[in-house]
Amino acid sequence: MKPIININNLSVSFETDHQKTTVVKAISFEINENEIVGIVGESGSGKSITSLALMGLLPHNAIVEGELFFEEVSLKEKSNKEWRKIRGNQIAMIFQEPMSSLNPSLSCGFQVKEMILQHQNLSDSEAKKRVLELFEQVKLPRVSSLYNQYPHQISGGQKQRVMIAMAIANQPKLLIADEPTTALDVTVQQRIIELLKDLQSQNGMSILFISHDLTLISEIAQRVIVMKDGEIVEQGTAEEVFKHPKHPYTQALINSKPKLNERLKILPTVQNFLQDDFKAETISTKDRRLRHEQLYTQIPLLSIKDLKKYFTIDKGWFQHQDLVKAVDDVNLDIYEGETVGLVGESGCGKTTLGRTILNLEKPTEGEIFYKGTDITKLKDSDWKILRKEIQIIFQDPYASLNPRITIGEAILEPMKVHGIHNSDKERKLAVIELLEKVGLNETHYKRYPHEFSGGQRQRIGIARAIALYPKLIICDESVSALDVSVQAQVLNLLNHLKEEFQFTYLFISHDLAVVKYMADQMVVMHQGKIIEKGEADIIYEHPQNEYTKKLINAIPKGI
Numbered sequence: 001m002k003p004i005i006n007i008n009n010l011s012v013s014f015e016t017d018h019q020k021t022t023v024v025k026a027i028s029f030e031i032n033e034n035e036i037v038g039i040v041g042e043s044g045s046g047k048s049i050t051s052l053a054l055m056g057l058l059p060h061n062a063i064v065e066g067e068l069f070f071e072e073v074s075l076k077e078k079s080n081k082e083w084r085k086i087r088g089n090q091i092a093m094i095f096q097e098p099m100s101s102l103n104p105s106l107s108c109g110f111q112v113k114e115m116i117l118q119h120q121n122l123s124d125s126e127a128k129k130r131v132l133e134l135f136e137q138v139k140l141p142r143v144s145s146l147y148n149q150y151p152h153q154i155s156g157g158q159k160q161r162v163m164i165a166m167a168i169a170n171q172p173k174l175l176i177a178d179e180p181t182t183a184l185d186v187t188v189q190q191r192i193i194e195l196l197k198d199l200q201s202q203n204g205m206s207i208l209f210i211s212h213d214l215t216l217i218s219e220i221a222q223r224v225i226v227m228k229d230g231e232i233v234e235q236g237t238a239e240e241v242f243k244h245p246k247h248p249y250t251q252a253l254i255n256s257k258p259k260l261n262e263r264l265k266i267l268p269t270v271q272n273f274l275q276d277d278f279k280a281e282t283i284s285t286k287d288r289r290l291r292h293e294q295l296y297t298q299i300p301l302l303s304i305k306d307l308k309k310y311f312t313i314d315k316g317w318f319q320h321q322d323l324v325k326a327v328d329d330v331n332l333d334i335y336e337g338e339t340v341g342l343v344g345e346s347g348c349g350k351t352t353l354g355r356t357i358l359n360l361e362k363p364t365e366g367e368i369f370y371k372g373t374d375i376t377k378l379k380d381s382d383w384k385i386l387r388k389e390i391q392i393i394f395q396d397p398y399a400s401l402n403p404r405i406t407i408g409e410a411i412l413e414p415m416k417v418h419g420i421h422n423s424d425k426e427r428k429l430a431v432i433e434l435l436e437k438v439g440l441n442e443t444h445y446k447r448y449p450h451e452f453s454g455g456q457r458q459r460i461g462i463a464r465a466i467a468l469y470p471k472l473i474i475c476d477e478s479v480s481a482l483d484v485s486v487q488a489q490v491l492n493l494l495n496h497l498k499e500e501f502q503f504t505y506l507f508i509s510h511d512l513a514v515v516k517y518m519a520d521q522m523v524v525m526h527q528g529k530i531i532e533k534g535e536a537d538i539i540y541e542h543p544q545n546e547y548t549k550k551l552i553n554a555i556p557k558g559i
Helices: 046-054 080-086 110-119 124-138 143-147 156-168 186-203 212-218 236-242 246-253 270-275 285-295 348-359 382-388 407-417 424-437 454-466 484-501 512-518 536-541 546-553
Strands: 003-016 018-032 036-040 061-069 092-096 176-177 207-211 223-228 231-237 300-314 322-334 340-344 364-369 390-393 471-474 504-508 521-526 529-535
Touching: 003 207, 018 046, 018 207, 018 236, 036 046, 036 382, 046 061, 046 092, 046 176, 046 207, 092 156, 110 124, 110 143, 110 156, 124 143, 143 270, 156 176, 156 186, 176 186, 186 207, 186 212, 186 521, 186 546, 207 212, 207 546, 212 236, 223 236, 223 246, 231 236, 231 246, 246 270, 246 484, 270 454, 270 484, 285 454, 285 529, 300 348, 300 424, 322 529, 340 348, 340 512, 348 471, 348 504, 407 454, 424 454, 454 484, 484 512, 504 512, 512 536, 521 536, 521 546, 529 536, 529 546
Parallel strands: 036 207, 036 223, 092 176, 176 207, 340 504, 340 521, 390 471, 471 504
Antiparallel strands: 003 018, 003 061, 223 231, 300 322, 300 364, 521 529
């Protein structure tokens, strides 16, 4: 097979304040025509920097050494004008964070159409027709109305599919997919993997698939590259790497994912495996059953009754509006001290339910009782008091943090608003204590969000949520973008904080393995309705609903 990409001794460094930091260290690999190569590794391993070097998107202070060849032509010497012809046309990329990559002021359809018109000689109407075909191809719903919708009006999974449509619009020779399914539920993830495989075989396209999810990589890649601290520690065919891993780091990554056949008290991290200092302790079904029975003798902390939240989508001039039943007649009780896992596909209503509980969306009908009070009838002034008791950890911590204020100020600010502690001096000491609880330290207080990794930013989001010592915390896909080891650390942290502060969690996720590990009660949503609920272990082992069975069957099981 003929290589389409050749990388020889590639090193990437950044120079700041007369200090040089090397983040990719003399790596070499190739990608052949019509081949899918997977790169796997934790945050900071150099995966994404390598892909940005291939796209010519590294910042100005980057120092690139070594050789980068695309179809035997050096990419290092390309001018900005030459790169504009290549980028999005011959080499395209699906970025990890679609909300940061899509323009919030332009409709989804217009943004994809713009990409097509930039590289193809089509009329406006032909380009629009092509966009609608692409939206159908990536399984987006209601494509005609979605064409005119803005990024903030669609779900995270739908935004990711818009990005995929944009990336494949010009039929590139190389598609770089940087964590393209991180925010997607298992069934959509499965469809996207199948879609990328189909596109690759139909067009002879090569794919560089970057992910922290080894199981996912094992299902799509023909060859696999494992990176750690900027170096390639292992590479080979998918079977060689996953069935017979040679490097201890590869072995540790494979073993760090929550197992579906057992429930551990504490999840092991990569570091545990590398240091060989982990002793697995499981929680028995009997212990879980006893805890379940104790929780359900109480009065519910939160009780949702016949809740409905409907949206109307404007389809344009002289057309009827679409009615979307995002939350449709939902009934759910959450008891103090339990973790309720809420699962379902993108667009099923999980996030809307969480936002309605928080009064960020007004319910169309129904009641939500918190400690016996119907909070749907509260005034805004009453909600200011209640916000202290009900908090949220968002899916995208970077988008939820103000880039202009330090993380110390971001955590201190809500404490000040709610009158926690007597002075800013006391509040600062409390913030430092919280930072230490979530695995950060005092030196981080004066740093800004962009100076942290994704896993660190998620810890900051957790610290900000617990700063008010709430009773109920809604975790909205709070670990979905994290690599397996950081995910294990954050899940262990959430469980530890729950025990220490007696928190109650509504844990929203598309990852059934994570939900099964975290949740006492599992709730499955589909098209705005709860279709199944009960003990997490029982639902996983004996699902009653066909849709639940489909979700469980779609979990990647490649390794």
